[in-house]
Amino acid sequence: MTVTPLGREAPPDEARRGHGGHAMAWHRARATARAAAGPPRPAGSLPLAEALGHALAEPLTALTALPAFDTSAMDGWAVAGPGPWKPSGEGVLAGGQPGRLAPGTAVPIATGARLPSGARAVLRREHAETDAATGLLHDRSAGPGPVASGRDVRPCGQECRAGEALLPAGTTVTPAVLGLAAAAGHDRLAVHRRPTVELLVLGDELLEEGPPRHGRVRDALGPLLPPWLRHGGAEFVGRRLVPDDFGRLRAAVRDCSADVVVTTGSTAAGPVDFLHAALGAADARLLVDSVAVRPGHPMLLAALPPGADGRPRRLVGLPGNPLAAVAGAVTLAVPLLRRLGGHTDAEPLRTTAATALPGHPRDTRLLPVRRTGHGVAPLPFDGPAMLRGLCLADGLAVVPPGGVDAGASVEILEVPGP
Ligand SMILES: Nc1nc2c(c(=O)[nH]1)N[C@H]1C(S)=C(S)[C@@H](COP(=O)(O)OP(=O)(O)OC[C@H]3O[C@@H](n4cnc5c(N)ncnc54)[C@H](O)[C@@H]3O)O[C@H]1N2
Numbered sequence: 001m002t003v004t005p006l007g008r009e010a011p012p013d014e015a016r017r018g019h020g021g022h023a024m025a026w027h028r029a030r031a032t033a034r035a036a037a038g039p040p041r042p043a044g045s046l047p048l049a050e051a052l053g054h055a056l057a058e059p060l061t062a063l064t065a066l067p068a069f070d071t072s073a074m075d076g077w078a079v080a081g082p083g084p085w086k087p088s089g090e091g092v093l094a095g096g097q098p099g100r101l102a103p104g105t106a107v108p109i110a111t112g113a114r115l116p117s118g119a120r121a122v123l124r125r126e127h128a129e130t131d132a133a134t135g136l137l138h139d140r141s142a143g144p145g146p147v148a149s150g151r152d153v154r155p156c157g158q159e160c161r162a163g164e165a166l167l168p169a170g171t172t173v174t175p176a177v178l179g180l181a182a183a184a185g186h187d188r189l190a191v192h193r194r195p196t197v198e199l200l201v202l203g204d205e206l207l208e209e210g211p212p213r214h215g216r217v218r219d220a221l222g223p224l225l226p227p228w229l230r231h232g233g234a235e236f237v238g239r240r241l242v243p244d245d246f247g248r249l250r251a252a253v254r255d256c257s258a259d260v261v262v263t264t265g266s267t268a269a270g271p272v273d274f275l276h277a278a279l280g281a282a283d284a285r286l287l288v289d290s291v292a293v294r295p296g297h298p299m300l301l302a303a304l305p306p307g308a309d310g311r312p313r314r315l316v317g318l319p320g321n322p323l324a325a326v327a328g329a330v331t332l333a334v335p336l337l338r339r340l341g342g343h344t345d346a347e348p349l350r351t352t353a354a355t356a357l358p359g360h361p362r363d364t365r366l367l368p369v370r371r372t373g374h375g376v377a378p379l380p381f382d383g384p385a386m387l388r389g390l391c392l393a394d395g396l397a398v399v400p401p402g403g404v405d406a407g408a409s410v411e412i413l414e415v416p417g418p
């Protein structure tokens with residue numbers, strides 16, 4: 001063991017290295033992160049209220065036709081046969097089980113109520129007029145002519161048949177999916193488990209409260225990353241601050257049992273950047289060791305030896321500069337987590353650049369942008385150590401080497417909301 005002048009354990013000299021080789025192209029790095037996932041986490045059944053954010057492990061199948069019965073789309077009268085009609089009956093409310101309606105008669109009906117058999121259309125309340133002399137109900141909507149069959153009726157099976165596949169496996173369960181699943185009769189959903197994530201925040205200089213002082217700075221990534229990674233599909237199991245000490249870092253990497261260990265800082269080749277050495281000592285296999293992207297190029301991805309339960313483990317090393325860490329999260333961590341959680345990859349979102357988006361001469365650039373009336377425009381305060389631009393961003397533009405001209409199309413990555 002080597003001990004540095006400050007009393008920390010340092011790795012042996014031969015284990016110390018920054019990234020050695022050629023930075024991987026940005027799109028290839030994302031594809032490598034997805035491929036590193038292997039098969040998705042196993043499936044389980046969850047009550048609807050707990051399934052939000054998971055990926056469907058099976059297609060969502062309708063347990064009923066939708067609508068399940070011919071339904072009134074309006075408040076008014078269910079009418080049978082051509083008008084005028086003789087009003088009859090008590091009226092049908094949503095949830096009621098109406099009897100048969102005889103030809104030439106009409107019954108009051110509420111939106112959402114089951115259409116009585118024999119009825120073929122609904123006359124809206126505002127289109128109906130009762131003749132004071134005869135007591136008969138007339139359609140005043142369109143002059144002479146019969147009410148068209150099916151008018152203002154939502155026919156049984158209009159949205160789906162019973163047994164029809166509504167959504168494929170791999171769909172992310174959103175609030176809308178929960179609503180559709182309930183409407184189609186489900187109480188539980190078969191979903192993939194979420195991959196577990198543990199965060200190791202590296203750096204002796206980091207403070208957990210109060211303003212920066214005595215050369216130390218606040219940990220910005222401890223608050224930022226857990227919700228960002230949860231949005232990417234992670235089950236967050238813990239966060240630890242790890243001092244700049246080779247032995248402590250090596251032990252922390254060895255001890256984590258999460259599916260994905262995410263570290264921040266220590267990716268470069270500074271005097272206390274021990275991540276590469278700790279990965280070497282933990283028998284990790286580097287899959288990505290720096291990416292041709294700005295900010296964030298020292299980001300890395302490694303396969304760790306399996307945990308005690310035999311489950312594969314991966315480590316995503318994010319650079320310490322906060323915007324660089326976000327770049328690493330969207331490039332490596334989120335694609336890996338989504339694949340592990342069984343989510344189908346969405347088509348990339350593209351939009352127009354409202355103004356020229358400046359690029360790096362050789363590398364991809366991830367640029368915080370905001371929406372304008374004509375497309376997206378760059379934001380100020382986009383330096384690797386800054387978060388001010390990101391806070392105002394509607395997305396991160398993926399700017400290819402050389403930049404994007406005004407009016408050209410550009411890929412946009414999501415910046416999560418609350
Ligand atoms: N000689 C070179 N030096 C550096 C290079 C290089 O290519 N050659 N790359 C630079 C780039 S680019 C980046 S990004 C950083 C990556 O550094 P590390 O991942 O080793 O991170 P640290 O050195 O630990 O910290 C960098 C910076 O970020 C601050 N930091 C760290 N963690 C946090 C946190 N949780 N919250 C807020 N701020 C954090 C830290 O205090 C430093 O200011 O390396 C460059 N150097």
Ligand code: MOO
Binds near residue numbers: 294295297298384385
């Ligand atoms: O990767 Mo560094 O992000 O340029 O700060």
